[in-house]
Amino acid sequence: MRAQGARVNAAPRFADYEHLLLPSLQHSNGATIEEVRGDLAAGRAHLWPGNKSVAVTHFHEAREMVLWLVGGDMRELLEMERSAEAFARAKGCTRMVSEGGRDGWARVLPRIGYRETRVMVKDL
Numbered sequence: 001m002r003a004q005g006a007r008v009n010a011a012p013r014f015a016d017y018e019h020l021l022l023p024s025l026q027h028s029n030g031a032t033i034e035e036v037r038g039d040l041a042a043g044r045a046h047l048w049p050g051n052k053s054v055a056v057t058h059f060h061e062a063r064e065m066v067l068w069l070v071g072g073d074m075r076e077l078l079e080m081e082r083s084a085e086a087f088a089r090a091k092g093c094t095r096m097v098s099e100g101g102r103d104g105w106a107r108v109l110p111r112i113g114y115r116e117t118r119v120m121v122k123d124l
Helices: 018-025 033-041 074-090 103-112
Strands: 046-049 053-060 064-072 095-098
Touching (some): 018 053, 046 074, 064 074, 074 095
Parallel strands (some): 064 095
Antiparallel strands (some): 053 064
16 A cells, blocks of 8 residues: 555554554553554554555544554655645644654654654653
8 A cells, every 4th residue: 555545444454564563662651562453443543554664543632643653664654644644634633743752753753843742641
């Protein structure tokens, strides 16, 4: 499927991309591959497959699309982000959010309009 392709709601092809998300899962505040599979199958998350990359998004609150997990070729992922943004706008979102993630994204995402904010977390 091309990077600009439509999102896929179900998980059947997810197995082809799981390996690309393993590094991202290590920075996801404890999410597991099983949870991702379940959220995709239930329609709570959306799979964005590319040629060499994959992203998983979900909606947070009513007007935010969260780039939850990404993996693969950074150039392709940045192209895919434009399609995800268009989809988010069509769904009425006013914000795209990238939570956590690896340090490299903090250097790249500001180039395409993201700004860094501070989040404080307390584990219970």
